[in-house]
Amino acid sequence: MKRCYNQLSISKKGITVNKIGTSIKHLRNYNRKTGNGVYVMDMKNIILIGMPGAGKSTIGVILAKVLGFHFIDTDIVIQEQEKCLLKDIIESKGLEGFLKIENQVNCDIITEGSVIATGGSVIYGSQAMDHLREIGTVIYIKLSYETLKKRLGNIRQRGVVLKKGQNLKSLYEERCPLYEKYAHIIVDSEGLGTEELMEKIVCVLDELPDKK
Numbered sequence: 157m158k159r160c161y162n163q164l165s166i167s168k169k170g171i172t173v174n175k176i177g178t179s180i181k182h183l184r185n186y187n188r189k190t191g192n193g194v195y196v197m198d199m200k201n202i203i204l205i206g207m208p209g210a211g212k213s214t215i216g217v218i219l220a221k222v223l224g225f226h227f228i229d230t231d232i233v234i235q236e237q238e239k240c241l242l243k244d245i246i247e248s249k250g251l252e253g254f255l256k257i258e259n260q261v262n263c264d265i266i267t268e269g270s271v272i273a274t275g276g277s278v279i280y281g282s283q284a285m286d287h288l289r290e291i292g293t294v295i296y297i298k299l300s301y302e303t304l305k306k307r308l309g310n311i312r313q314r315g316v317v318l319k320k321g322q323n324l325k326s327l328y329e330e331r332c333p334l335y336e337k338y339a340h341i342i343v344d345s346e347g348l349g350t351e352e353l354m355e356k357i358v359c360v361l362d363e364l365p366d367k368k
């Protein structure tokens with residue numbers, strides 16, 4: 157099922173897409189008589205990726221408020237779709253089953269002007285990552301292993317996709333190259349509190365050459 161998170165509205169001026177905090181984007185080449193036109197998706201999303209505990213959900217919601225964007229947490233979308241907690245999906249369907257659902261949920265996201273906080277394991281879904289890179293700017297929130305270890309308690313209790321014999325260190329080493337591979341931008345969050353990190357991301361976005 158495709159999920160659409162934005163709303164179209166029709167006015168005398170034609171069809172517009174209302175996005176909180178952003179200018180209204182018009183349907184291009186809109187013909188009032190036929191009602192035809194091409195809507196150009198020119199408002200990108202901001203997609204946050206990174207290790208579990210990197211702060212994607214925490215930062216994502218603050219970023220959305222500051223930018224006037226929508227906020228989507230894909231972990232919550234998965235839970236709503238499956239009507240089940242993440243850890244219970246992992247337990248009942250196994251790691252592969254969970255990753256398949258996560259890939260599908262992320263592939264199905266249709267939105268614009270949204271901050272999307274992904275789950276830490278989203279980078280195992282290559283179709284999902286290709287889709288997310290298409291619909292927005294992918295930001296990798298990078299944090300050292302040492303800080304993550306301190307921040308995360310028992311990662312098994314958190315429902316992390318951890319293979320047999322894997323620990324936080326080997327998970328970190330396996331995933332870092334994948335986060336780097338899929339990121340448009342890498343933001344080092346070492347030593348930064350939530351407000352500082354949020355400000356750093358806003359600055360980085362502000363400097364993007366193709367900012368819309």
Ligand SMILES: Nc1ncnc2c1ncn2[C@@H]1O[C@H](COP(=O)(O)OP(=O)(O)OP(=O)(O)O)[C@@H](O)[C@H]1O
Pocket residue numbers: 206207208209210211212213214215231273274275276277307314345348349350353
């Ligand atoms: N900049 C920060 N400094 C210190 N602690 C932080 C920071 N950002 C988030 N945290 C804390 O780290 C923990 C994990 O944050 P959060 O749940 O946002 O991570 P996540 O990246 O969304 O993880 P997951 O992949 O599991 O969804 C929380 O307890 C949160 O309060």
Ligand SMILES: O=C(O)C1=C[C@@H](O)[C@@H](O)[C@H](O)C1
Pocket residue numbers: 207208231242243274275276277314315316317318
């Ligand atoms: O990093 C992970 O393996 C995960 C992180 C969470 O956000 C959830 O997506 C899920 O619990 C798996």
Ligand SMILES: [Mg+2]
Pocket residue numbers: 212213214229231273274275
């Ligand atoms: Mg999260």
